[in-house]
Amino acid sequence: MRYVLELVIYPGFIFATAVGLLTSWFERKVSALVQWRKGPPVLQPLYDLVKLAGKETLVSERANSAGFLLAPFLGFAGAIVASLILWNANLGRSFLGDSIVLLYLLVLPALAVILGGLASGNPIAILGATRELKLVLAYEVPLVLAVIVAILKADSLLLHRLGNTITIGSLSGVLAFFVALLAVQVKLGFAPFDIAEAETELIAGPYIEYSGPPLAVFKLTHAMLLFILPLFLVTLFLGGIDFRGLGWLWGILKYLGVVLAIVLIKNTNPRLRIDQAIRFFWRYGLGLALLALVLAIIGDQVGLRWL
């Protein structure tokens, strides 16, 4: 029973959704302020979800309806479990290798988008799905390398221990954080890496055929990712959220700072081309991550903490 409660209410579905929707509003509000606008009300993301839940679900004739309708829930499930593991780790409950499990879980939303896009039978959605696939191939390796740097610094696979180490306090940590931040930017589908959705090229990419509740699930997953991924960065690189005393306030500030960085990157960059994005990750992303890894290993061997 405790597990069910944990999964559904706190820190699972309801909690992650609430924080995710708030973050989603924060993202839209900051974007609006950067663009000299006033921006939406606080509950706007929730209104969107309610609205979508009340709309008709249309399935195109060419679509594989089972795959089409199940795909959103795959990503959704991944996001819920990921948020559970991550929040529990910050609370001090961790199990061996949960950082690795988390990495796998975080690929699920991207996989869901790819599956949904391919199942919808629309040429544009398929093109969007292949772009998403290429992006996954591009950013996963640098991201994993960046995580390995954090693991080396904390000297543990436990997310809890990772959360207690301020990885960014070292040179390699800064480099790894930068790479991971960009990878998170892709995972969230924000400019300059919103190549898969690319509104003005592919209309909505893999989401083009979705309507009503399945689209709402995708939006929800995205909102939850907006909660999970910055928290993931905070936990891995910025020392996590400490719940003793006023530590949680500092933790929230760290979290908001990461979200702010993501939103500002989103709003000050045009969309890259897919080949440019892949080249960027394989050349600079991988290079930086490898450099960080080498520095971290050297620092570990020599005993220089700042490397």
Add this chain to the structure above:
Amino acid sequence: MASAGSKTRTSPWQAWGISRSPWVYHLATGTCNNCDIELLDCLTPRYDLERFGIKLVGSPRHADVLMVTGMMNRKCLPRFIAVCRQVPKPYIIVALGACGANKGIFHDSYNTVGPVERVVREIMKEDTIVVNVPGCPPKPEAIILGVVKGLKLLQERRR
């Protein structure tokens, strides 16, 4: 169409949801481009429709409000009908500009099949809500008012 008639019975929470976050899909059917620009203008800092949750979407599948501009050209007619069929119900149609409302200056053109409302009622035989926003082009304030009125109608129509 019987099925369309039964579908338009909108439950209160559906209408409430749509009135809180109307996503707009823009459809030009033989225009001079001006209503279209004024519509985009509504999203920019001076008017900022995102305050009310209004967002421009690229796929008709995501739309709640169809903004139709132009005098409904013969070549656009089948496309317009196809797009209307792709929009998940419930939704409303807003016919922008003098052309959308009553063909405007192109009233005598050989290439028009009439204002949007006539097309929806007589050719598609549906009772979707159609709001006409006259003006050449309508000012952004008028466009906002049109959307608001359409959403009000949608809420009143619930049974």
Add this chain to the structure above:
Amino acid sequence: MPSKIPIGPYHPLQEEPEHFILTIEGEQVVDVDVSIGYNHRGIEKLAESKTYDQVPFLVERICGICSMSHPLAFSLAVENCAGIEVPPRANYIRTILDEIRRLHSHLLWAGLAGHFLGYNTVWMWAWKYREPLLELSELLTGNRNHYGMIKVGGVRRDIPPEHYPLIRKALDELKPKLEMLYGAVLDDPVLRARLEGVGHLSREDAIRYGVLGPTARASGVDIDIRRDYPYGASDKVEWRVITSERGDLLARVEVRLLECFESIKLIEGCLEQMEPGPISADVPRKIPPGEGIGQVEAPRGECFHYVVANGTDKPERLKIRAPTYMNLPSFRATCLGETLSDVAIILAGIDPCYCCTERLVRIKDGRGERRLSFEDLLKLSWEKTARLRKEAKDGCVE
């Protein structure tokens, strides 16, 4: 395996319906086909049923963005046909409004180009700066977009002297913002990566395809109707034509943004030189038989109107050629071999205005069954010429 991706008829890339069929291999575009007609409104035919006083309103509604150029070109054509001399003050007012329109159009395009690149901040900022211009238009003409200011022989409304400082103030406020935008666009490394060297149109290709306006000037073709065939007051004020040799998208952005400064110069010069006087010439209700042409440098290039008058108060024939009609085919030179992402911005790069372009109609034979091809039309034309010749010959014999 090549697959076909449609852009349009309804696509967020364009405000107007237009259908491009891109054949792609992976991400690379190997063929572009275009299907038009979604915006055809039969304006040329409609114009034949309207009087010379009404047609400017009609041709104004060809396009909402260059809604100054079309009525101006039409009026120039009629004035050319009937030999009407436009009073100088009307000419100055025409140029002022034309340049305000150009400023608005270029800013609009800059914003939309940002939007097409997924850079919504540029979109919002450019359109924020454009808003005072629309307000200025509303002050001067009474409407934000369709002005209804141009009539054959002059303009409909005067600009009172107390509005001069307001115009100057709006332009002075615009200048630093334009400079900021220019700097922001040209200095952004990611933007440069997306624009530099993309959609390259060489000078030879530009001449071969006959592209016009900023698209041609960005490829190093030094043409501008305002200088080459002056209209309004464009020959009385100091300004220069902006060209660039590079021919890529960045050059097109650069040319358009720099042209904004020249437009400001033109307006300021006009305001300085303008003297009180009549704003409209006397125009006869019935235009004597003849033909006339009018050329205007619209924001997108040369806008050309040809009018045949037959002695009544309505034109016998009006032929319109908008700049996009010439710019559109250059896609074949710029798009092929590029990736899909780039094609989206290249298509937008010429600032296409499809509603200007759509002057075509599919011609069917009498029963409406068969579409007439180019050869059919050619044959019909030959037959008619032969018949007319024969009639003329017969007439001579008698």
